[in-house]
Amino acid sequence: MGLTNLNSTHLSSAKITAAQDAIAALESAIAEITINLSPEDRKRYGSINEQNKLFVNKVYDYNQSQANLSSPEVDWEEFNKDHSSRNKMETMISRLESVITRLNNAKTLHDYDNYQSALVDYSYSTYKAGTASPGFEDKYKDLKQFFVKNSTSTAPPEEKK
Numbered sequence: 001m002g003l004t005n006l007n008s009t010h011l012s013s014a015k016i017t018a019a020q021d022a023i024a025a026l027e028s029a030i031a032e033i034t035i036n037l038s039p040e041d042r043k044r045y046g047s048i049n050e051q052n053k054l055f056v057n058k059v060y061d062y063n064q065s066q067a068n069l070s071s072p073e074v075d076w077e078e079f080n081k082d083h084s085s086r087n088k089m090e091t092m093i094s095r096l097e098s099v100i101t102r103l104n105n106a107k108t109l110h111d112y113d114n115y116q117s118a119l120v121d122y123s124y125s126t127y128k129a130g131t132a133s134p135g136f137e138d139k140y141k142d143l144k145q146f147f148v149k150n151s152t153s154t155a156p157p158e159e160k161k
Helices: 013-032 039-045 050-065 076-129 135-145
Strands: none
Touching: 013 050, 076 135
């Protein structure tokens, strides 16, 4: 028999509510700065790559240490606000991506556990349908549709003995 219950840790209702409330609070806190870019806008404005980040940071450093060398055509107050905001957002994004990765990992294990248990139940239903136990033949027929035999079969894997 395969491994089961790879993740048997579950959040309480109170913790789920607290997490959902925290997400709602985050959404509310950043609502004024969130902008929905169209695919065309995203392509036009692009993403700053690492080399360009280094360039921007070097210009920022020069402005901070030797402002007399900075272009008077640049609104340096706005530049500094943009620089500070993007740094704070990058930190938040990194933290959120870490949370998302951990949630996806936990969800993957729960998905695996559910699927393995469903396969066990399907096998049991197959057995019971063969013994003419009431209700199992209909259940077996209903579940059998998920294991159509063809070249891209999703039939349950055979147990290794």
